[in-house]
Amino acid sequence: MTDRTPFVEDASVAQLIADEQNAYRAQVTQGLDLFLKRQQAILGDIADDALELTAAIGRLTSGGKRLRASLCYWGFRGAGGSSDARDPVLAGVALELFQAAALIHDDVIDRSDTRRGSPSVHRQFGTLHERNRWHLSSDRFGVSAAVLTGDMCLSFSEEQFSDIGPSAASGTAARSIFNRMRTEVMAGQYLDLLEEAVGPDRTPDDAAARALRIVRYKSAKYSIEHPLGLGGALGGADAAQLAGYSAFSLPLGEAFQLRDDVLGVFGDPAVTGKPAGDDLREGKRTLLIAKALQNGSTRDQELINSTLGQADLDDEGVSRLRDAIASSGALNAVESLIAEHSEAAALALGRLELDEVCRSALSGLATAAVSRSA
Amino acid sequence: MTDRTPFVEDASVAQLIADEQNAYRAQVTQGLDLFLKRQQAILGDIADDALELTAAIGRLTSGGKRLRASLCYWGFRGAGGSSDARDPVLAGVALELFQAAALIHDDVIDRSDTRRGSPSVHRQFGTLHERNRWHLSSDRFGVSAAVLTGDMCLSFSEEQFSDIGPSAASGTAARSIFNRMRTEVMAGQYLDLLEEAVGPDRTPDDAAARALRIVRYKSAKYSIEHPLGLGGALGGADAAQLAGYSAFSLPLGEAFQLRDDVLGVFGDPAVTGKPAGDDLREGKRTLLIAKALQNGSTRDQELINSTLGQADLDDEGVSRLRDAIASSGALNAVESLIAEHSEAAALALGRLELDEVCRSALSGLATAAVSRSA
Numbered sequence: 001m002t003d004r005t006p007f008v009e010d011a012s013v014a015q016l017i018a019d020e021q022n023a024y025r026a027q028v029t030q031g032l033d034l035f036l037k038r039q040q041a042i043l044g045d046i047a048d049d050a051l052e053l054t055a056a057i058g059r060l061t062s063g064g065k066r067l068r069a070s071l072c073y074w075g076f077r078g079a080g081g082s083s084d085a086r087d088p089v090l091a092g093v094a095l096e097l098f099q100a101a102a103l104i105h106d107d108v109i110d111r112s113d114t115r116r117g118s119p120s121v122h123r124q125f126g127t128l129h130e131r132n133r134w135h136l137s138s139d140r141f142g143v144s145a146a147v148l149t150g151d152m153c154l155s156f157s158e159e160q161f162s163d164i165g166p167s168a169a170s171g172t173a174a175r176s177i178f179n180r181m182r183t184e185v186m187a188g189q190y191l192d193l194l195e196e197a198v199g200p201d202r203t204p205d206d207a208a209a210r211a212l213r214i215v216r217y218k219s220a221k222y223s224i225e226h227p228l229g230l231g232g233a234l235g236g237a238d239a240a241q242l243a244g245y246s247a248f249s250l251p252l253g254e255a256f257q258l259r260d261d262v263l264g265v266f267g268d269p270a271v272t273g274k275p276a277g278d279d280l281r282e283g284k285r286t287l288l289i290a291k292a293l294q295n296g297s298t299r300d301q302e303l304i305n306s307t308l309g310q311a312d313l314d315d316e317g318v319s320r321l322r323d324a325i326a327s328s329g330a331l332n333a334v335e336s337l338i339a340e341h342s343e344a345a346a347l348a349l350g351r352l353e354l355d356e357v358c359r360s361a362l363s364g365l366a367t368a369a370v371s372r373s374a
Numbered sequence: 375m376t377d378r379t380p381f382v383e384d385a386s387v388a389q390l391i392a393d394e395q396n397a398y399r400a401q402v403t404q405g406l407d408l409f410l411k412r413q414q415a416i417l418g419d420i421a422d423d424a425l426e427l428t429a430a431i432g433r434l435t436s437g438g439k440r441l442r443a444s445l446c447y448w449g450f451r452g453a454g455g456s457s458d459a460r461d462p463v464l465a466g467v468a469l470e471l472f473q474a475a476a477l478i479h480d481d482v483i484d485r486s487d488t489r490r491g492s493p494s495v496h497r498q499f500g501t502l503h504e505r506n507r508w509h510l511s512s513d514r515f516g517v518s519a520a521v522l523t524g525d526m527c528l529s530f531s532e533e534q535f536s537d538i539g540p541s542a543a544s545g546t547a548a549r550s551i552f553n554r555m556r557t558e559v560m561a562g563q564y565l566d567l568l569e570e571a572v573g574p575d576r577t578p579d580d581a582a583a584r585a586l587r588i589v590r591y592k593s594a595k596y597s598i599e600h601p602l603g604l605g606g607a608l609g610g611a612d613a614a615q616l617a618g619y620s621a622f623s624l625p626l627g628e629a630f631q632l633r634d635d636v637l638g639v640f641g642d643p644a645v646t647g648k649p650a651g652d653d654l655r656e657g658k659r660t661l662l663i664a665k666a667l668q669n670g671s672t673r674d675q676e677l678i679n680s681t682l683g684q685a686d687l688d689d690e691g692v693s694r695l696r697d698a699i700a701s702s703g704a705l706n707a708v709e710s711l712i713a714e715h716s717e718a719a720a721l722a723l724g725r726l727e728l729d730e731v732c733r734s735a736l737s738g739l740a741t742a743a744v745s746r747s748a
Contacts, residue, residue: 009704023498039557042554042557043557043561046558046561046562046565046591047423047561047565047567047587047589049564049568050564050565051392052560052564053560053561053564065732101525104618105521105522107523108518108521109518109521109522129571132572134571134572135570135571135572135573135574135575135577135657135658135683136570136571136683140573141567144387144482144567145564145567147479147482147483147521148479148483148560148563148564148567149564150525150561151475151479151524151525151528151559152556152557152560154525154528155528155532155553155557155560156557157558158451158529158532159556162536162543162544162549163544164544165541165543165544169536169540169543170536170537170538170539171539175536179529179533180416182526182529183413183416183417183526183529183530184416185422185425186522186526186529187420187421187427187526188418188420190424190426190427190522190523191420191421191423191424193515193518193519193522194423196509196510197503197508197509197510198509199508199509200509201508201509213420213421231481266418283509283510309509309510316732320402321488337540370511
């Protein structure tokens with residue numbers, strides 16, 4: 001235990017952090033531009049038409065909160081790394097490219113038409129096809145082109161990661177974390193998909209445990225724990241420090257994804273940039289749904305079982321499902337869990353040996369990850 | 375010019391090559407098993423359900439001709455590498471995993487139900503869904519799971535490649551070739567897709583040049599030139615030797631893909647393991663089509679323009695399209711080009727400074743790549 005209050009910071013420290021973080025983010029953005037320019041030169045030599053691929057990746061990576069890159073940076077700094085080092089910039093670019101690849105394929109899988117308030121990549125290619133009145137199906141063209149764009153983006157991520165050099169070479173802690181991150185997130189996404197398909201037939205008593213496992217692998221480890229650990233490993237953190245990082249970042253990551261689940265059902269489309277109710281139409285079996293089916297009235301349960309996953313569910317239907325989830329107590333239960341995990345994270349952060357700037361920076365990222373509305 | 379006849383080899387050399395190549399292929403198969411076992415352990419710790427992903431990758435990588443790995447091996451040996459070295463085994467495993475990833479996503483894009491005579495990965499997952507009478511769409515489940523499996527396989531490829539260590543680290547010729555190979559094949563696949571969609575509206579006079587560019591980037595460089603060059607680079611080949619390799623492998627690769635195009639239209643399904651006419655139903659605008667539209671009768675041209683790309687084209691329709699392509703002279707023209715490219719490759723092979731075993735081995739792979747019926 002500690003008497004530190006890590007979620008509060010004074011104004012001058014806050015300014016230092018903001019400056020440092022902005023400088024780093026600018027370097028990541030510059031690194032992305034530089035990397036994509038090199039790739040554009042390669043694609044341009046093949047055919048101008050192929051530049052659509054890097055253009056789509058460029059549009060997607062120009063947005064986003066750079067959460068994973070920032071975690072990597074502060075993990076690096078917290079392990080004693082210098083603020084002007086090259087490694088965390090390259091790792092940050094690699095993480096942002098990996099995230100972009102995951103989003104492109106995720107939107108294909110979920111058939112999501114929007115991402116970050118703009119058309120998703122498969123919709124961009126579909127629109128290109130429609131606008132030009134090309135032949136065959138514009139939907140299939142869009143999806144196929146997005147599969148290829150995601151593959152290219154995934155390869156780019158790896159290419160940039162390998163550019164880090166010896167400190168991320170085979171056998172290093174950094175490379176192990178990066179490898180495991182990829183395997184785990186893909187496994188987690190598969191479990192998510194499987195739960196939509198088979199969840200209704202499995203023991204409802206285990207549904208919450210299964211939902212939490214998906215939260216952990218699909219998101220918590222990938223979005224929060226591994227980026228922080230990767231930065232730590234690059235900065236030379238030992239096993240004990242990395243374990244301390246995980247004690248903070250894994251509960252934080254779970255809170256982060258549970259917030260995402262809540263926003264996916266109750267979020268404001270104008271803020272999230274995603275249509276309301278998409279998670280419900282998609283049939284996502286989140287902890288919210290598991291809890292609602294466990295504790296809701298028979299009427300709530302029946303409503304959920306009969307309408308969850310209906311692709312053509314109208315706003316009225318979305319609204320009824322939301323009410324059922326809220327009235328079952330599931331929303332409160334998940335909010336409580338978010339609060340618990342956030343508190344566990346804050347305690348673990350307090351226990352880490354960090355200077356005040358790093359601690360406050362991580363505290364700020366933690367608050368943003370959990371309290372966000374988008 | 376040379377008086378060597380590289381496509382003929384004597385019996386004792388042939389036996390030496392077969393023994394050496396079989397020993398290498400066995401090591402690649404063992405390497406794949408070992409790698410996938412390590413990944414299974416990671417996935418098993420997450421959830422037994424997730425083991426379906428590595429199982430699908432294992433089934434796919436257990437088949438195949440190991441063409442790319444073998445080219446890498448002989449490229450390595452030709453550059454002076456030893457037959458018991460570890461690098462070409464790891465590179466071979468990485469190439470086979472990359473090829474598997476490309477096939478999984480390719481089958482998603484083409485909606486191909488079979489691969490190597492077995493159900494494609496998205497069909498395997500679709501069938502798993504159907505057999506268990508799971509919820510929501512089995513088609514969407516299959517495609518989504520295959521997108522994720524391909525992503526995982528792509529990441530595995532990279533993970534194994536990075537295990538090579540310093541000789542494939544950032545800045546080395548080997549890493550550059552591997553990076554470029556990935557970017558180029560994805561760009562080539564996109565151009566292939568684009569040609570299906572927009573080809574009919576573009577200048578027919580350029581159609582052959584566009585088809586040849588697709589051949590080059592989608593396949594020739596990726597399947598033949600880069601695997602050989604990668605092996606050479608790992609074996610310490612200098613720029614001149616790599617250029618000599620390319621003079622052999624690029625025309626060979628083009629002949630290889632043109633053979634593939636011919637088999638895609640005229641191949642025997644019992645031998646190719648793919649349904650007859652799939653390339654025609656898919657609307658692939660190969661050099662065969664470009665030539666047929668350029669030189670065929672008006673009647674042939676009209677038939678091609680009106681039926682190419684019809685997903686529901688029946689066997690009768692496939693047969694009529696085939697006849698039109700053959701009678702236009704396109705089949706003969708492409709066969710001549712295959713012969714020309716093969717000859718250019720043979721001449722370039724003769725010019726390479728190689729011992730008789732390496733030369734004969736490459737000559738044997740060249741013959742197999744171009745004369746194959748599957």
